[in-house]
Amino acid sequence: xxxxxxxxxxxxxxxxxxxxxxxxxxxxxxxxxxxxxxxxxxxxxxxxxxxxxxxxxxxxxxxxxxxxxxxxxxxxxxxxxxxxxxxxxxxxxxxxxxxxxxxxxxxxxxxxxxxxxxxxxxxxxxxxxxxxxxxxxxxxxxxxxxxxxxxxxxxxxxxxxxxxxxxxxxxxxxxxxxxxxxxxxxxxxxxxxxxxxxxxxxxxxxxxxxxxxxxxxxxxxxxxxxxxxxxxxxxxxxxxxxxxxxxxxxxxxxxxxxxxxxxxxxxxxxxxxxxxxxxxxxxxxxxxxxxxxxxxxxxxxxxxxxxxxxxxxxxxxxxxxxxxxxxxxxxxxxxxxxxxxxxxxxxxxxxxxxxxxxxxxxxxxxxxxxxxxxxxxxxxxxxxxxxxxxxxxxxxxxxxxxxxxxxxxxxxxxxxxxxxxxxxxxxxxxxxxxxx
Numbered sequence: 001x002x003x004x005x006x007x008x009x010x011x012x013x014x015x016x017x018x019x020x021x022x023x024x025x026x027x028x029x030x031x032x033x034x035x036x037x038x039x040x041x042x043x044x045x046x047x048x049x050x051x052x053x054x055x056x057x058x059x060x061x062x063x064x065x066x067x068x069x070x071x072x073x074x075x076x077x078x079x080x081x082x083x084x085x086x087x088x089x090x091x092x093x094x095x096x097x098x099x100x101x102x103x104x105x106x107x108x109x110x111x112x113x114x115x116x117x118x119x120x121x122x123x124x125x126x127x128x129x130x131x132x133x134x135x136x137x138x139x140x141x142x143x144x145x146x147x148x149x150x151x152x153x154x155x156x157x158x159x160x161x162x163x164x165x166x167x168x169x170x171x172x173x174x175x176x177x178x179x180x181x182x183x184x185x186x187x188x189x190x191x192x193x194x195x196x197x198x199x200x201x202x203x204x205x206x207x208x209x210x211x212x213x214x215x216x217x218x219x220x221x222x223x224x225x226x227x228x229x230x231x232x233x234x235x236x237x238x239x240x241x242x243x244x245x246x247x248x249x250x251x252x253x254x255x256x257x258x259x260x261x262x263x264x265x266x267x268x269x270x271x272x273x274x275x276x277x278x279x280x281x282x283x284x285x286x287x288x289x290x291x292x293x294x295x296x297x298x299x300x301x302x303x304x305x306x307x308x309x310x311x312x313x314x315x316x317x318x319x320x321x322x323x324x325x326x327x328x329x330x331x332x333x334x335x336x337x338x339x340x341x342x343x344x345x346x347x348x349x350x351x352x353x354x355x356x357x358x359x360x361x362x363x364x365x366x367x368x369x370x371x372x373x374x375x376x377x378x379x380x381x382x383x384x385x386x387x388x389x390x391x392x393x394x395x396x397x398x399x400x401x402x403x404x405x406x407x408x409x410x411x412x413x414x415x416x417x418x419x420x421x422x423x424x425x426x427x428x429x430x431x432x433x434x435x436x
Contacts, residue, residue: 036427055302067107092278103176116373135408137196162406166203175398176270180233182206216259283332311362
């Protein structure tokens with residue numbers, strides 16, 4: 001382990017050379033930054049992982065059934081488990097996908113589930129990311145570089161090998177492929193996760209393509225190869241729903257594929273993840289996931305949500321206003337660590353204005369108890385300090401649902417912050433699943 005830690009700078013230099021970066025748009029300008037890596041790994045014991053794995057599979061299976069139901073029979077609405085308003089007013093709900101079920105009834109092929117480990121040693125789920133969850137490439141490349149620096153560390157410590165992600169991704173795409181090649185569809189070089197797009201294409205054997213490389217003819221999708229048109233059977237899209245197809249969604253999209261949704265609805269191509277998944281990872285819907293598990297699977301949830309309140313309900317609104325300073329408030333339409341407000345941090349005027357917004361638009365917000373989650377050690381110069389950290393677990397749904405035995409552990413570099421997102425200045429570390 002000491003050898004691994006001593007190579008921190010070398011590993012970060014190598015990642016910079018490989019282009020392991022993330023990009024953000026700020027004030028109309030594209031900025032590209034290194035994603036700082038810390039070599040002290042997060043370790044999860046085999047016993048803890050067994051429970052985590054079962055809970056994640058249970059949750060993702062329930063979410064996939066929910067999506068099939070909500071774009072079809074809508075039984076969960078008819079039975080009054082979820083108010084209709086939470087579906088039809090969700091920005092992630094797409095009426096264009098009504099009464100269509102994707103291949104194998106799988107909507108979320110790749111789910112990124114964000115968790116924290118509380119100081120009570122229990123895992124709490126913070127978010128379900130079912131649209132375009134990113135981040136698997138970072139622990140993959142980091143582990144590869146660490147293994148080169150210190151191969152004995154991994155031979156001698158019983159760390160489960162994480163190099164199978166490319167095969168898991170390939171199997172997931174092949175499972176729903178309608179006949180043709182697999183494509184990873186990127187908006188291009190200036191996307192925040194472009195490094196990941198190219199890296200995962202290489203790892204999975206898929207073709208990396210932009211919209212100029214793909215076209216639709218007679219409701220079939222083709223890739224313009226150097227040897228002529230090639231049928232596309234599955235598209236792992238890294239583009240938001242609204243930009244996917246200018247004929248169905250935003251007419252001003254310059255990065256979409258005209259006719260893609262018509263080909264999709266005709267059953268001639270699989271889209272990974274399915275358009276319309278945003279209705280299930282809406283932070284307002286998060287509140288109902290434990291109810292979904294009971295409703296669809298007739299099981300008790302294995303993993304817990306953070307204690308959450310919906311101001312939409314009068315009782316929860318009253319609780320939120322009474323304990324405003326003790327809660328974290330989240331805007332359901334935001335992501336990436338944005339739209340997160342700690343009540344105690346607001347000044348008097350800010351507090352009054354924010355409360356007025358909650359009262360005026362209660363569907364727009366959720367409130368949560370602040371979980372005092374565990375710190376993890378990180379290297380800081382020559383010493384070790386503690387910082388808040390979460391875990392993004394990756395769950396892949398193919399012929400079966402599998403959890404990748406690794407994950408992206410993100411940490412805050414700010415000693416006073418609970419927000420760990422890369423867009424907010426955080427770093428990352430490897431996640432070791434122990435074999436014993």
